[in-house]
Amino acid sequence: MGRGLFLAFEGIDASGKSTQARRVAELHDAHFAFEPGDTPLGVDLRRWILDASTPMSPETEVLLLLSDRSHHVHTVIEPALRQGRDVVIDRYFASTLAYQGHGRGLDLAELKAATDLAIGTCLPDLTILIDIELDVANERRARDAKDRFESADLDFHARVREGYLELAREFADVWFVVDGSGSEEDVARVIDERLATLDWSHG
Numbered sequence: 001m002g003r004g005l006f007l008a009f010e011g012i013d014a015s016g017k018s019t020q021a022r023r024v025a026e027l028h029d030a031h032f033a034f035e036p037g038d039t040p041l042g043v044d045l046r047r048w049i050l051d052a053s054t055p056m057s058p059e060t061e062v063l064l065l066l067s068d069r070s071h072h073v074h075t076v077i078e079p080a081l082r083q084g085r086d087v088v089i090d091r092y093f094a095s096t097l098a099y100q101g102h103g104r105g106l107d108l109a110e111l112k113a114a115t116d117l118a119i120g121t122c123l124p125d126l127t128i129l130i131d132i133e134l135d136v137a138n139e140r141r142a143r144d145a146k147d148r149f150e151s152a153d154l155d156f157h158a159r160v161r162e163g164y165l166e167l168a169r170e171f172a173d174v175w176f177v178v179d180g181s182g183s184e185e186d187v188a189r190v191i192d193e194r195l196a197t198l199d200w201s202h203g
């Protein structure tokens with residue numbers, strides 16, 4: 001049995017990527033994964049990562065995120081792919097480059113090296129970036145309690161969005177950018193057309 005297909009969904013908060021990632025996983029009978037917090041250890045790490053009432057340095061933040069990712073890769077993602085299962089993940093290493101690199105200002109070369117340590121060779125076959133303007137995201141975002149990232153200022157989110165677009169240009173052969181401002185159905189149609197060309201294990 002061949003290795004499963006590995007697909008990552010990325011985008012700023014409220015881009016609609018989680019909805020699309022779950023839908024695609026279900027449609028193709030793939031394993032649905034997400035970061036941060038998709039393992040028992042990750043549940044505890046996620047609590048600290050998102051808790052805005054515990055101030056921490058960007059370095060501490062990224063090391064917690066990478067601990068979560070490394071454990072996730074070793075215990076869930078890599079075993080599933082090796083068994084021939086397709087995996088669709090909601091956020092992966094590009095989130096770290098966009099949020100902690102472009103957003104927080106950590107050195108990108110250092111982040112890439114640290115990310116390599118966390119994921120080894122477990123790279124997505126395709127990354128789908130759902131891109132939306134910041135004011136569309138703001139309108140969609142709930143106005144209730146905010147986590148560490150939701151409470152960051154507008155400039156932070158603008159840098160994250162630009163960071164994603166820069167990554168998409170740099171790795172254009174393995175990234176696909178979708179305009180996320182349309183309806184859920186419109187976005188789904190564009191994604192499904194692109195995904196129809198991939199070699200899924202199931203359906």
Ligand code: TYD
Pocket residue numbers: 012013014018035036065091092093094095096097099100149150
């Ligand atoms: P989550 O509640 O999962 O929301 P979302 O639907 O936006 O994915 O929150 C995850 C938050 O963690 C999100 O604001 C982005 C942030 N994050 C990083 O900053 N770096 C990372 O590497 C990852 C995986 C997430």
